[in-house]
Amino acid sequence: MGRMEAVLREIILASENVYFNCNESPKFETDYPLRDDRFAKIIKDKYPTHEFERAAPLMSELRTIKSDIEIELLQKACDITEKGFRRLLKYVKPGVKEYQVQAEIDHEFGLNGANGHGYPPIIASGISACTLHYIENDKECKDGDLLLMDFGAEYANYSADLTRTIPVNGKFTSRQKEVYEAVLRVQKQAIQLLVVDNTIEKVNASVNKLMEKEIVKLGLMQQSEANDPQIAKGILFNYFMHGTSHFLGLDVHDVGLKTEPFKAGMVFTCEPALYIQDEKIGIRIENDILITENGPVDLMKNIPIEVDEIEELMAK
Ligand code: GLY
Ligand code: MN
Ligand code: MN
16 A cells, blocks of 8 residues: 555544544534534644545535436436335225335335335325325325325435325325326426426426416416415415425435536436315325436336326226
């Protein structure tokens, strides 16, 4: 090992050690409340003649644009997630518990070599689907209710992020179907917005406009209300209170800015939704999309999404 390499190795080992053990003194922790700051202080004191640069900006840039191998790994994570969902279409019926649904996913992920879940899965039946980060997963799935499932396999540290909403008894009611079709229409249009040079901020604004039209058609907002942008925004927020897309990769909510122009190789989720508490309807549909010079590529294009497909697979 050369001298440079040895020094570098020492720094890396010391920094790893320090990073995970820099919580020891209460005073030190009060003076430097953030672990990153404690780490910087210790490492600078230990190596006073070195110059330090933050790696995070470089890492962020590297993380936003995926190389071919990273895309392959993400595709694999999506494909394992697909297997999990297909398993559930055969499994879900009235009376099953949300945690049992989760156990089916755990099993399928394990069978297929995933590290596990990329994030805590949301298995939300009935009204629970209207709670955004519901992860209790402890209720019984009831006849007539919808089941919103947001889960993603982690494969080689890359996470997929899928949401599908299905009827517990295998058949959507006409109202559930009406709302589902509205969200799906918006998702199909939203995916087309995931192109080079667009931004998350602009996608959100465009999708909100599309969703406003849908909620008028669904009878959740009057046309007169829709004509006033401030009122429309307020009403829309009651039913759709989160953004449409986030960066995806090593982390489920990966690094990257809302204002950053899309470049080929970036991967985003596309997850419009409607949450109608009064009707016990929470529907989110989420796919993972790769930006390319030739337009969006849906890494989840094979995962059942249409009402007929879902009903047919659940009936088998
Ligand atoms: N699974 C978290 C999200 O969809 O953002
Ligand atoms: Mn997501
Ligand atoms: Mn999700």
